[in-house]
Amino acid sequence: MITIEGLSKLYGRDVFALDDITLSVGRGEFAFLTGASGAGKTTLLRILLRQELPTGGRIVVDGRDLTTLSARDVQRYRRTIGFVFQDFKLIQRKTAFENVMFALRILGVPDVHQRRRTFQVLKWVGLQHRANAYPMELSGGEQQRVAIARALVNEPVLVIADEPTGNLDPDLSLDIMNLFREINSAGTTVLVATHDRELVQHVGRRAIMLDHGRVVESA
């Protein structure tokens, strides 16, 4: 699903955020990206979301070389992946239901199908009763569930999460991780960046460890 070869990202003249990274994540795999702050996790995720371009190397996701995508292709690519962030990134003036449905709206899916699918996904994350609540009216855990529902609503091939439990207490963190496990068990590739080593050990999946922009462990 993800193939990275000799990837590097240089900020300024000599600050390597990523330094000659080579790794791959298979289709249907669940992997963690771990490492201390500044290790390069977020930079790698930003490149995976095509918010940034690498300085060198190659990165291919689901057959697409991210370094050669046009602006329109970037939009198409992003519609095939789901993302979840530490700060949830929900549109504050839209309800939970509207936030989730928005990802379908841009695909031009018929209204009836949009509503049905949105309700299904909200039910799956256990928030069907909070569908009309605005993000401000939801707890951190609930907001992250809404974000996960949005990431899943268009049935992505890959879900990328950047510190999805960073703002949550340990119990809620495990709940969220269980959701990712369920997503993965349905065949979706999941890549979660976290610095929480205990959580990684608890979930017990492959961990790719970064340090100073290099892969130091990938097991």
Next chain:
Amino acid sequence: MIRGLQYFVMEAFLSLWRGRRSSALSILTITIALFMLGLFLVVSANLQRVVDEWGRSSEFSVYFRDEAAPSDRDAVRRALAEHPAIADIEEVSKEAAIERFRLDFPDLAQATVGAAENPFPASFEARLRSSEVDVAALGTLADRIRAMPGVADVRYDRRWLDRLASLSGLVRYAGFILAGVLVLAAGLTVANVVRLALYARRDEVEIMELVGAPMAFIRGPFVCEGIIQGGIGAVLALAALRIVLALAAPRLAAAAGGLFDVGALTFIPAASVALVVAGGMVVGCLGGLVAARRLR
């Protein structure tokens, strides 16, 4: 397509309502700019009408020597009739001229009674066709007729027409320049207000980009917001203009006296109304586009 437009319009109205203070300011700027444009259109249209009326009533008079032969007069009549600026020609005989004088100045009428001979010359009074009034051409015509046999003098309201024509032109040009500056200012205000809305919603825009929303989907509501502001501003400007015109007409009539018929003050033509509204929307659209162009 229609669903997309619905979404743009809904989002635009929501955004306008959320930022209602800055939106109101932007709409007010457009209203003022288009009000000024409309005002100049009204003033210009009415001034043109007055110029036309005065032009119609202005005369080109040819005075004949007493010894002028009928053939001389016929030659002058032909020369006048052939000119496109001349609407009609009235022949005033020496007798008619003195009669007119007696009627117009009854106090002086006695002075003409018993005079050895009639001092008033016979003349042709030609009325000008206002739309064809070309001051330079009239000057040439006057010179030509003045040189014809039997003609004593030619008089016409040249200076008066000159001034009217240049005043009308000046009002129109000054109006367009001022309105142009104001319209530009309105466009920039819209751009800034939309930019503010964009700034306030930058997180939202980032999220839309992350879920892969097409650029048109992200920009659409902002451009639509500009168009709505422009449209509302134009309608308000026209309504204000209508009200001002209705309120000002009676006062203007009192002030103008019999100089011209203020009762017949006209609003701008329907085509111009549509043009002002469309213009407002175009200005708003451009403002929205300028702001939304920053999104890439």
